[in-house]
Amino acid sequence: MNIASRPTAATPPPNALITEAVQLIEEAGPLDDAAAMREAMARRTDLPGRIALRAQLLGQRLGLQHELARARQWAPWIGLGLVLAIVLAGLGLAGSVVGGAERRINIMAALVSLLGLHLLTLLAWLLGLLLPLRAPRLSFGWLWMTLTARVAGGRQGQAPVLMRAATRLLARARLLPWALGLVSHGIWTLSFLVVLAALLFALAFHRYTLNWETTILDPQFFLQAVQWLGRLPAVFGFATPDAGVVLAPGGMADAAGQRSWALWLTGCIVVYGLLPRMLLLLLSVAMWQWRRRGLQPALDAPCHRRLAARFEALAPRAIVDADPGAEHPPAPARPLDTGDALLAVGFELPPDVAWPPAGLPADARALRIDGSAEARRTLLDTAAQLRPRALLLACRAAASPDRGTERLLRELLAHCGDCGLWLLAEDGGAALPETGVQRWRDWLRDCGLERIAVHARLGDALAGG
Incomplete structure (x- = not known):
C-alpha cells in the first residue's frame, strides 16, 4: 500500500526536474491545480505519470519549461566561457613562469602558482564528498550552475528555482559532488593540458635557468622538499635533481642539471595536477552513469502522498480485481456470544x-x-x-x-x-x-x-x- 513500493516507470530527468521545482514552489503555498488534476487524471493511469503530468501542466503555466529551455541553451556557452577563462589563466600562469626577460624560473614559485589553486579547490571538493556538507561553492561546477541560472533566468525568472530543484535531485541521488566534479575536473584537465603544452614548448625551444631563492629558509629545506615531491613523479620516469644540483650556488647547474630541474617541474605538474583531475573526471563520469537512474521525484514524500489521495478521490469507484458477473453473498449474521472487548x-x-x-x-x-x-x-x-x-x-x-x-x-x-x-x-x-x-x-x-x-x-x- 506504500506509494514508494509501487513499481514506477523511469521519469526522464527534465520531467523529474519540473516535478521537483513545482514541489519547491508549492512549499511556499498551494497552487490552483484543479484543471491540471483533472487533465492528469484523464490522460494517465499510473500515479507517477499523473504526478509528473500535473507538474508539467503547472510548469507551463509558471514558465518553468521556458526557463529550462533557456538554461539548457545557455549552459554550453557558460561552460565554454569558463573553459576559455581557465585556459587563458593557465596560459597566463605559464607565461609568468617562462616568459621573463631574464629567462630565470624560480622553481618553487612556479610550482605553487601552477598547483596552488588546483589543490585548494580539489581539497574543497574532497571535503564535500567525504563529509555531510552543503555543495561546495569553491568549484567551477557550482560556478557554472550559478552563472547559468543567473544568465538564463535574470533577476525575476524561475531559473533559481530550477537550480534548487536540480541541486535537491542530485543530492537525493547522491550525485551532487559527482555532477559538479564532471564540470570542475573537466575544466581543470583541459587547463593543465594547455599549461603543459605551453610549458613544454617554451622549455624545448628556449634556454632557461631554473633555481630557487630564499631569504629565511635553510637550503636543506629545499633539498628535502625536492626529493620528497619527486618520489611519485619518479615512478612515472621523471628525473629528480640530486643534492648537488639542488644546492648548486645561484642555481648555476650544468645542462644536465637544468634538464633534471625541467623534468622535475613537468613531472610534478603531471602527477599532482593533470593525473588526479583526469582520474577524478573518469570516476565522475562512471558515477553519473551508475546513479543517474536515481534522479527521480520522491514519491513517498508527504506532498506526493497527499496528491495520491486527491487522485484517488477523483477516481470513479472500482474494485481492482472484481469478478464480473459474481453475486455477493449476504453479510454474516451478528454473533450472539460477543464479549465486551x-x-x-x-x-x-x-x-x-x-x-x-x-x-x-x-x-x-x-x-x-x-x-x-x-x-x-x-x-x-x-x-x-x-x-x-x-x-x-x-x-x-x-x-x-x-x-x-x-x-x-x-x-x-x-x-x-x-x-x-x-x-x-x-x-x-x-x-x-x-x-x-x-x-x-x-x-x-x-x-x-x-x-x-x-x-x-x-x-x-x-x-x-
Whole structure:
C-alpha cells in the first residue's frame, strides 16, 4: 500500500526536474491545480505519470519549461566561457613562469602558482564528498550552475528555482559532488593540458635557468622538499635533481642539471595536477552513469502522498480485481456470544503512521498488521478468541478495496458485534472530508456489507461502532 513500493516507470530527468521545482514552489503555498488534476487524471493511469503530468501542466503555466529551455541553451556557452577563462589563466600562469626577460624560473614559485589553486579547490571538493556538507561553492561546477541560472533566468525568472530543484535531485541521488566534479575536473584537465603544452614548448625551444631563492629558509629545506615531491613523479620516469644540483650556488647547474630541474617541474605538474583531475573526471563520469537512474521525484514524500489521495478521490469507484458477473453473498449474521472487548486494527498503514492512535480507550486491544496471509490469519485468530463487541479497522482512504479485502471483512464479521472502518488521510492524522469516504461506502453497499459503518474521524468511529 506504500506509494514508494509501487513499481514506477523511469521519469526522464527534465520531467523529474519540473516535478521537483513545482514541489519547491508549492512549499511556499498551494497552487490552483484543479484543471491540471483533472487533465492528469484523464490522460494517465499510473500515479507517477499523473504526478509528473500535473507538474508539467503547472510548469507551463509558471514558465518553468521556458526557463529550462533557456538554461539548457545557455549552459554550453557558460561552460565554454569558463573553459576559455581557465585556459587563458593557465596560459597566463605559464607565461609568468617562462616568459621573463631574464629567462630565470624560480622553481618553487612556479610550482605553487601552477598547483596552488588546483589543490585548494580539489581539497574543497574532497571535503564535500567525504563529509555531510552543503555543495561546495569553491568549484567551477557550482560556478557554472550559478552563472547559468543567473544568465538564463535574470533577476525575476524561475531559473533559481530550477537550480534548487536540480541541486535537491542530485543530492537525493547522491550525485551532487559527482555532477559538479564532471564540470570542475573537466575544466581543470583541459587547463593543465594547455599549461603543459605551453610549458613544454617554451622549455624545448628556449634556454632557461631554473633555481630557487630564499631569504629565511635553510637550503636543506629545499633539498628535502625536492626529493620528497619527486618520489611519485619518479615512478612515472621523471628525473629528480640530486643534492648537488639542488644546492648548486645561484642555481648555476650544468645542462644536465637544468634538464633534471625541467623534468622535475613537468613531472610534478603531471602527477599532482593533470593525473588526479583526469582520474577524478573518469570516476565522475562512471558515477553519473551508475546513479543517474536515481534522479527521480520522491514519491513517498508527504506532498506526493497527499496528491495520491486527491487522485484517488477523483477516481470513479472500482474494485481492482472484481469478478464480473459474481453475486455477493449476504453479510454474516451478528454473533450472539460477543464479549465486551474493543479490537482496534491498523491495516496496511504506512510506517510513519503511529499506532495505536491517541484517543483510543485504554482497555482497547490494539493490533497492527500488514497485508500478508500470515498477518491476516493472526487477526482472524485474535478476533475468534476475543469475540469483541466492536471491531475498528483503520486503513488508508487512498487504498483500493479488492476481493481480498471483502473476504477479510466477511470473515471478521462472523466474530464481532459491530464493525467500523476508519479511513485515514495520507498524512495519517488529518481527518478526511465526508466526501472522501463515499467511495468506500458505495463499495460496501455493492458488496452487501452495509452492516460495516465508514467514518472519517476516530471519535465518530468509536461512537458509531
